[in-house]
Amino acid sequence: MMRAAFILLVLAMPALAAVGNPEDRLRDPAQEARAQAIGRDLRCLVCQNQSIEDSDAAVASDLRRIVRERVVAGDPDERIVAFVHDRYGDFVLLRPPVNAATALLWATPALALLGGMLAIRAMRRRAATTPEPAPLSEAERRRLAQLDETPRA
């Protein structure tokens, strides 16, 4: 019984674990949800593949607090993101903006689709222009029949 309870507790731990200090969370659930949505699109500069909402780094915690202060102050989402973007650049955005440096990145799916469509068209065209093979001659047919009768190992 004790063992089962212990295993259950261990299994439940990830669900109970939340990043950051619970006191930092906003009391208003709507505001907190907004802050989390903004934070999930901001990259932690230290543990670079996590958002600031997921990271335990000190800078991430500072940025979480700044996002929340601005949510409470009533700033629109774009202004809050712009505040962080001004300081840390494109690197902080988990959703990269479309600009000259990222054009190729954003265009890759369209280019891949276009390439695939061109390849399919070329293949179909080639199939259409390839002439039907000539029918087998009498000699070839005889040879084939002969091969067919050869006993298999």
Place this chain on the structure above:
Amino acid sequence: MSETVKTSRRRWLLYAPLGVAAGCGVAFYAMLNGMRTGSFDPRGVPSTLIGRPVPDFALPAMDGIDKPALAASDLRGVGRPSVVNFWASWCVPCIVEHPQLMRLARQGVPVFGVNYKDQLPGAQAFLARHGNPFQRLGVDAPGRVAIDWGVYGVPETYFLDKEGLVRWRWAGPITPEVFEQDLTPLLRRYA
């Protein structure tokens, strides 16, 4: 379409994957080489301050240390290249780089310090033990000014030209190599 044209195109197709692989190999080599020499850093966060003046701020001086406080206006009319260093006594790489800051100060380069998220006794002891290279020293206990600068960890060092525009930022300790390969040429270029 004649037969010879068709076979030559087939042969080209045969070599195409080889060509693609060779291209990837060259690009990969260039990337690794860049990572080795430091010209390419996939984890580096480029500073948005490059080419711009420092953000507005005013930080209090450190108690018990006989150095004036630090504000943005102190960095605008220096009249010669200067260096701003974000450090903390709890940061091990800061100890590693400290001799290079002392060396800069000895060369007569104005070095300004921002003590980041530190505790006073620790910071005082750090300066007493390793020396104080800073001409001015501001205390940023909440770390908010650091965020305005785009700092994401200590140590971080900024190089400012005569006019006070940021020309270079280094995240991490200033090793003797960084001193020779980056700071010395910068000092010569912006002298």
